Amino acid sequence: MKRAQFKRVHPIALAAIGLMSLGGTSRFAQAGGTASAAGPAHPRVSLSLADPSPVIGVTGETELRIEIADPPQSPMAMPRIVCSAGQVEDLVREGPNTFTARYILPASRFPQPAIVVAEFAHSPWPIRGMASIRLRAAATPTFRTNPGAQVTLRVGDRDFGPQTAPADGVVHVPVVVPPGVESAIARSVSQYGKATEQTIDLRVPYSQRLLFVAPQTLAAGSLVEFAVYAVEPSGRPANASAIMVLAEGTRVQPLGSRIPGEARFLVAAPAVLKTKTLRMEALLKGQTTTLISTKVALVPAAVTGLRLEPEGPRLAGPSASMRVFLGAADAFGNPVDASGASVLVDGRPTEIKRTDDGAPVVFVQGRVPDHAHDAVRVEAVLDNGHALARIPITTQQRSSRAEIDATARYALVPRLGLLWNLGKQTGAVLFVDAVAYHAARYPGFGLGLALGLLETWFAAESRSGISRTWLTTVPLLFQLRQQFLVDRAFFGFGAGAGMAFSFARIHSYGQTLFGRSHGPAADVGMEAGLFLKRGSLVLSLHYLLVQLATFSSGDRIVGNAAGATADVGYRLTW
Numbered sequence: 001m002k003r004a005q006f007k008r009v010h011p012i013a014l015a016a017i018g019l020m021s022l023g024g025t026s027r028f029a030q031a032g033g034t035a036s037a038a039g040p041a042h043p044r045v046s047l048s049l050a051d052p053s054p055v056i057g058v059t060g061e062t063e064l065r066i067e068i069a070d071p072p073q074s075p076m077a078m079p080r081i082v083c084s085a086g087q088v089e090d091l092v093r094e095g096p097n098t099f100t101a102r103y104i105l106p107a108s109r110f111p112q113p114a115i116v117v118a119e120f121a122h123s124p125w126p127i128r129g130m131a132s133i134r135l136r137a138a139a140t141p142t143f144r145t146n147p148g149a150q151v152t153l154r155v156g157d158r159d160f161g162p163q164t165a166p167a168d169g170v171v172h173v174p175v176v177v178p179p180g181v182e183s184a185i186a187r188s189v190s191q192y193g194k195a196t197e198q199t200i201d202l203r204v205p206y207s208q209r210l211l212f213v214a215p216q217t218l219a220a221g222s223l224v225e226f227a228v229y230a231v232e233p234s235g236r237p238a239n240a241s242a243i244m245v246l247a248e249g250t251r252v253q254p255l256g257s258r259i260p261g262e263a264r265f266l267v268a269a270p271a272v273l274k275t276k277t278l279r280m281e282a283l284l285k286g287q288t289t290t291l292i293s294t295k296v297a298l299v300p301a302a303v304t305g306l307r308l309e310p311e312g313p314r315l316a317g318p319s320a321s322m323r324v325f326l327g328a329a330d331a332f333g334n335p336v337d338a339s340g341a342s343v344l345v346d347g348r349p350t351e352i353k354r355t356d357d358g359a360p361v362v363f364v365q366g367r368v369p370d371h372a373h374d375a376v377r378v379e380a381v382l383d384n385g386h387a388l389a390r391i392p393i394t395t396q397q398r399s400s401r402a403e404i405d406a407t408a409r410y411a412l413v414p415r416l417g418l419l420w421n422l423g424k425q426t427g428a429v430l431f432v433d434a435v436a437y438h439a440a441r442y443p444g445f446g447l448g449l450a451l452g453l454l455e456t457w458f459a460a461e462s463r464s465g466i467s468r469t470w471l472t473t474v475p476l477l478f479q480l481r482q483q484f485l486v487d488r489a490f491f492g493f494g495a496g497a498g499m500a501f502s503f504a505r506i507h508s509y510g511q512t513l514f515g516r517s518h519g520p521a522a523d524v525g526m527e528a529g530l531f532l533k534r535g536s537l538v539l540s541l542h543y544l545l546v547q548l549a550t551f552s553s554g555d556r557i558v559g560n561a562a563g564a565t566a567d568v569g570y571r572l573t574w
Contacts, residue, residue: 417567
């Protein structure tokens with residue numbers, strides 16, 4: 001089985017553990033000795049059955065009684081019950097610190113040990129009690145002996161019989177098999193006093209002897225205690241120091257044990273949640289077949305950052321409405337569902353709804369402004385996060401060019417400029433950019449496509465010697481853009497990648513050769529613009545990198561076939 005390697009413990013875990021060492025190179029955390037007995041008495045939880053050794057196939061259910069002595073508070077809250085076999089139902093309170101329930105035996109009819117644990121939530125660590133139940137099973141082994149012989153079957157330390165073998169010699173002896181017993185001794189005494197013995201394989205299947213009692217969820221960056229319980233095949237509590245635990249992607253710290261068969265551990269949840277669950281595995285040292293695993297759901301920590309993102313800059317009068325998106329994150333940057341936030345719009349509670357893609361949103365309605373600088377106040381609170389947004393209200397019927405551009409979803413920019421390769425290569429460029437701004441929650445962020453035409457000329461060394469080269473290059477780039485509005489202007493930056501196709505005309509010694517090539521292309525740039533009446537004037541600087549393969553004519557351009565460009569364009573939005 002492939003084992004995951006441990007990562008370094010998060011600093012928060014080191015601070016909380018204090019003097020407890022998290023060192024060592026072992027991939028497993030192995031339980032140590034029992035905790036010190038010094039200090040105040042620890043609460044003790046006892047579990048008992050009305051029938052302490054029930055028989056599967058005969059007993060269907062029995063009463064489970066849970067009592068806690070020296071409780072830290074009274075009354076105690078209802079416990080959580082975890083079983084390795086069977087199930088517990090109808091848990092009720094009989095007293096401040098006493099509970100009863102029905103323990104229903106498992107349906108699988110073979111002898112097996114069962115572990116039942118009652119866990120009470122308490123700070124800083126939970127309080128637990130364990131019961132190891134020896135589930136016996138009724139069976140009827142079949143074997144052959146001499147006809148008329150008196151047969152006795154010894155199962156464990158108990159004899160069943162005697163029984164007289166029929167004429168065919170096939171004997172069926174009803175027995176009760178305790179857990180941990182896998183064979184029986186059959187003793188036959190014939191009619192003539194001859195005694196024989198044989199071993200009967202009871203064919204008892206494997207039963208799970210480990211039980212994880214782990215939290216149902218782990219918050220990012222938190223330290224949580226959990227426990228693993230183990231019993232021997234007979235049902236007696238196992239040596240807790242033999243229990244080893246592996247947590248995938250983090251480390252666990254043994255905390256010792258308080259009761260026989262129990263091993264407690266401390267696990268540090270990862271701060272950055274890259275997966276939805278944390279997988280943990282436990283086994284008994286030297287017993288690779290005795291293994292159990294569990295998955296604990298990883299959830300974000302408490303919210304510390306809350307965002308309100310209006311989809312527009314202002315509300316245009318009483319009839320206008322607007323969506324305000326909510327976003328949240330914990331202290332480690334993990335995204336959190338913000339639908340549980342409390343939101344006030346102008347001091348009135350407002351219901352949070354969801355968009356078609358599941359994003360939490362509130363709808364804000366415009367109103368008649370009380371004064372020139374009036375605004376709708378939106379306030380949200382979730383855990384430790386707080387956010388406030390003020391959305392101005394205007395009665396103007398015509399929106400400014402900046403407002404129109406801020407809510408635009410598409411932009412088309414033809415631009416024309418010059419290219420310089422920091423060498424002898426110069427030329428002219430023509431680009432047409434098409435950008436879509438669909439994400440209302442991320443204003444100014446767009447995805448686009450750029451198609452260009454580069455005409456360059458330079459002196460080059462080819463197979464024919466010094467030559468004059470004219471190069472026509474057509475790049476096609478997929479782009480990411482981010483735009484920021486500043487009053488009547490805007491600025492932005494972007495990057496793109498794609499392919500370029502090039503056609504060369506090489507004139508050397510009175511002859512002209514033609515070739516074609518292609519290669520990868522990349523672009524980074526920044527731009528600034530000024531809003532005009534119907535569009536925007538755009539000035540931009542770019543660096544275009546084009547690496548071309550050898551031309552079909554056999555010539556090759558060493559280095560960048562493009563270069564730095566400066567251009568001017570006109571931006572249309574709608």
